[in-house]
Amino acid sequence: MFDINTIREDFPILKRKVHGKPLIYFDNGATSQTPTQVIDTIVDYYTNYNANIHRGVHTLSQEATDKYEEARIKIQKHFNAKHSYEIILTAGTTESVNIVASGFSSILKEGDEVIVSALEHHSNIVPWQMMCEKTGAVLKVIPMDDQGALQMDVFDQLLSNKTKLVFCNHVSNALGTINPIETIIHKAHKFGAYVLIDGAQACPHIKPDVQELDVDFYVASAHKMCGPTGVGILYGKQELLELLPPYQGGGEMIETVTFEKTTYAGLPHKFEAGTPNICGGIAFGAAVDYMNAIGFDIIQQRENELLAYATEALSQIEGLKIYGTAHKTSVISFNIEGIHPYDIGSILDKLGIAVRTGHHCAQPIMDYFKIPGTVRASLSFYNTTEEIDTLVAAVKKAKMMLS
Structure with a gap:
């Protein structure tokens, strides 16, 4: 009840x-408020087991590591990702989008085409424009109509064998429009294009199933879902995350380092350089628990x-x-x-x-x-x-x- x-x-x-x-x-479209259950999780972390993760043999480090990875599994189950290592914990939706855009900047070539929708937040426009400037790829736009809906007949005309990537938000932050992402994903895949869905505005209202959607990348932020600011996720299919190069270099994302050669860690650590927002990740898991309990x-x-x-x-x-x-x-x-x-x-x-x-x-x-x-x-x-x-x-x- x-x-x-x-x-x-x-x-x-x-x-x-x-x-x-x-x-x-x-x-709430800018940020949701935070329930006591999540606030208590944040206080508990800093009061009882504040330590860096993945590196320490001492008790606090092990406890923090366990809680952080437990949160990753909670988020994996929430989005129904196949593997927990397909969930990359990031600083938020914007960083998640930029990780993918940066990765494809080394893959796309001149003349390739990418498609975005007219309903996008700047965070799902500017990174792709920067990517196109670097690669010579061409950016095309699915127009909207007076009701704030995408003109899907035009999308059909934009798709071609040159289309490599399609980007669309699940829900428009400005208008609230729920986009037909199932159709967009299905049609894009017919041309061999990959699809990234910006779920920042959808996830407070809708529980997406990334396997059922068959989406290639899905991104979201904790602070829209009763969680803390400064943390979010990038979901990607395993084979695509392995295809993309690392976004940042540093600690944690390496397997071995010498002055002659560095080899990178496997997923998810390949994209998680440096000390992460440990408390934020754990609190994100608590926020997911809270919303699912309702x-x-x-x-x-x-x-x-x-x-x-x-x-x-x-x-x-x-x-x-x-x-x-x-x-x-x-x-x-x-x-x-x-x-x-x-x-x-x-x-x-x-x-x-x-x-x-x-x-x-x-x-x-x-x-x-x-x-x-x-x-x-x-x-x-x-x-x-x-x-x-x-x-x-x-x-x-x-x-x-x-x-």
Whole structure:
């Protein structure tokens, strides 16, 4: 049973006030909040077994190593990777994407083609542009339509035997659109292309099965999933991770080092140079446990109800336009005619309501709609309809003050 009051007790930050008002947190698309169960894991690490991993014979090092590798296995099972060493623990989605882009920079050649979608976060655009500049590969874009959905008929036309890589987010951070990644993966594979899916915005809402998807690479961040910042994952099929060269050189990623020759460690350590975010990795495992204890079916149902409620309520405000009306997760990006989104966001903050304003690191989407940005209210399972009512009243107040 989903008891919202019990759930909210898990999040101590929800008890604080901002500008004298109870905090209403609708910026979950930027980062989710962290439950006590994860905070306690972080405190336990630094209190009881803080030590470097994989290198020490002493007790603390062994305990930290065991906890870190246990977290990797939790994450492997969550995403249903075939092997735990297919889960590379990284600094987050951005680093995960850059590891793959850097690796393919030594593989692609001039005239090869790569495809991205128009709905991408800058982190899934810029690394590929840099890769194309280095290799001479050509970047092509799947366009979007007015509903915020990808034009899949154009994707069919873009695919060819020259296509080597396809990159697409699972869910748009700016609009919430759920992309048809199963179809994208299947069609790309028909042409022998590899596919990377950016799951940063999907994983708080959806539990992806990387084997069922048959995806080549899947990336995500802990801080969108009730975990800490500064840690994420790169999932890759074993044969592809072995194909790519190391991203960084240093300790841990080596097998042997001499001044004449260095040989690299096997997976996953080949991509994990230096001391990792040990506490972050362990806490990521705790966050995965927390969300699975609630259940992703329940999380999806709860958030779909909140999305429907908020969409209906906000749509009643005259002059308010919602961007992105395709099948989506619990994200509402909107503007009020004649008012800059930053001004609305500033007033909402004074009323204790946290939303995101701007282009959300998705400037091509804003350029498509010919707007400077949007107000984005991104909802999580721990939000309530009462908070949405307060948001609607606050938007009305902001509109009155700014009109």
